[in-house]
Amino acid sequence: KQEVTQIPAALSVPEGENLVLNCSFTDSAIYNLQWFRQDPGKGLTSLLLIQSSQREQTSGRLNASLDKSSGRSTLYIAASQPGDSATYLCAVYLVGTDKLIFGTGTRLQVFP
Amino acid sequence: GAVVSQHPSRVICKSGTSVKIECRSLDFQATTMFWYRQFPKKSLMLMATSNEGSKATYEQGVEKDKFLINHASLTLSTLTVTSAHPEDSSFYICSARGTATYEQYFGPGTRLTVT
Numbered sequence: 001k002q003e004v005t006q007i008p009a010a011l012s013v014p015e016g017e018n019l020v021l022n023c024s025f026t027d028s029a030i031y032n033l034q035w036f037r038q039d040p041g042k043g044l045t046s047l048l049l050i051q052s053s054q055r056e057q058t059s060g061r062l063n064a065s066l067d068k069s070s071g072r073s074t075l076y077i078a079a080s081q082p083g084d085s086a087t088y089l090c091a092v093y094l095v096g097t098d099k100l101i102f103g104t105g106t107r108l109q110v111f112p
Numbered sequence: 113g114a115v116v117s118q119h120p121s122r123v124i125c126k127s128g129t130s131v132k133i134e135c136r137s138l139d140f141q142a143t144t145m146f147w148y149r150q151f152p153k154k155s156l157m158l159m160a161t162s163n164e165g166s167k168a169t170y171e172q173g174v175e176k177d178k179f180l181i182n183h184a185s186l187t188l189s190t191l192t193v194t195s196a197h198p199e200d201s202s203f204y205i206c207s208a209r210g211t212a213t214y215e216q217y218f219g220p221g222t223r224l225t226v227t
Binding site for chain 2: 031032034041043044046049089091093098099100101102103104105107
């Protein structure tokens, strides 16, 4: 059974810091891995999708890497801002199914 | 492109009544739709997968007679919570997938409160 874990569960940092959020999964048989952002009481905003053949994706201040063999992904946030405060979720698409399995989430707070 | 809507965004109902939540793909045809449930400060849990014109496939532990899913067209899926109870209060999120990609596109969610 695929399990997706995110560390840390919560993080509070001052504005301007560079951050690394970690995601690990137990079964490397995945199609893609996707990072989402969720604001309180809201739906999901897709940040980055990494295909299994790729090692990283970048969008603005965000960079996500994928190491399938070790079952790990990281989301790097450069020069964090208070507007980055949200819950960040990683999710993996399982090979052979339609399913998307979500991680446990990291609650990020960036204070001015 | 790839916009998914949900209606209503919030609903409050009395215990014992039924509530219907709609999920629509606005600019693409969704052959498969998914329903997730999210408890406060928890991650999303897949409830069921529905393919257009077929019966939904429910995840283990999800009562199919309580959570009725209909996917009658390529742009609409509905989730009906029957005989709702306070423990059914939760945030329900749908997603939709077209034919060309594995990527799922998510709706904004529906907050259900059962009193």
